[in-house]
Amino acid sequence: MARRNRNNTRRRRQEREQEKQRQQIVRIIAVVIGVFVLGIVGFFVLGTGNSGPEQPQARLDLDPILGNPDAPVTLIEYGAYGCEACRSWHEAGIVEDILATYPNQVRFIYRDLPIISAAWSQEMAEVAQCALDQSNDLFWQAHNTLFEDTELTRTSQPNAVNLVLENAPTMDETAFRDCVNGNTHFRTVRFDMERLEVRGVRGTPTWFVNGQQVYSASPQVITQLIDNALTQ
Numbered sequence: 001m002a003r004r005n006r007n008n009t010r011r012r013r014q015e016r017e018q019e020k021q022r023q024q025i026v027r028i029i030a031v032v033i034g035v036f037v038l039g040i041v042g043f044f045v046l047g048t049g050n051s052g053p054e055q056p057q058a059r060l061d062l063d064p065i066l067g068n069p070d071a072p073v074t075l076i077e078y079g080a081y082g083c084e085a086c087r088s089w090h091e092a093g094i095v096e097d098i099l100a101t102y103p104n105q106v107r108f109i110y111r112d113l114p115i116i117s118a119a120w121s122q123e124m125a126e127v128a129q130c131a132l133d134q135s136n137d138l139f140w141q142a143h144n145t146l147f148e149d150t151e152l153t154r155t156s157q158p159n160a161v162n163l164v165l166e167n168a169p170t171m172d173e174t175a176f177r178d179c180v181n182g183n184t185h186f187r188t189v190r191f192d193m194e195r196l197e198v199r200g201v202r203g204t205p206t207w208f209v210n211g212q213q214v215y216s217a218s219p220q221v222i223t224q225l226i227d228n229a230l231t232q
Contacts, residue, residue: 053183063110067104067108068107075095075109076110077206079110080115082153083117083204091148098222098223102226105226111192112129112189112192126186129185133179134171201213209225
């Protein structure tokens with residue numbers, strides 16, 4: 001009887017060890033399959049994704065400007081064309097009012113942070129950047145069209161291009177379409193976004209006055225910071 005019990009105990013121990021080995025093998029296989037699948041996905045994402053051509057640093061650093069380029073105060077907005085708050089600020093004409101209140105004292109810069117309706121905002125931002133290739137004025141014409149005449153996620157990029165061309169008759173149409181169709185400024189838009197993300201900013205619109213981030217932004221808060229900057 002004792003020997004039979006020892007045999008049963010040994011058999012159960014062996015069965016437990018075999019089960020552990022089977023589970024370990026299953027885990028190893030799952031990990032291998034997971035790595036393989038991720039590798040395949042990564043290959044197709046990187047291989048088929050159109051991230052556009054490299055851009056020289058001078059182009060990445062090029063900013064569209066409203067107001068006096070040599071003004072002592074710089075107001076920067078990081079926005080997204082799919083951001084309803086950004087659209088509301090634009091439609092309210094707040095930036096234009098600030099520039100009118102501080103003639104020659106403030107320059108306004110718009111930079112892209114396409115984190116709201118990200119894919120659509122990225123596409124619209126590339127349209128505006130292609131307009132900037134031709135001139136600063138054409139950028140602002142495109143910028144205004146994108147905020148005023150497009151419909152969030154429903155206006156396709158080709159539709160946006162047509163709308164911009166309707167409102168910017170001096171645009172070189174062929175160059176503009178080639179720029180957009182070639183994803184020319186995918187990296188330019190990402191550059192704008194990434195240089196702000198390293199600061200942990202993940203909201204739009206985000207405002208800066210002479211490099212100082214504006215928290216709880218309102219027109220009153222921004223003008224107060226401008227006044228403070230002008231008296232320093």
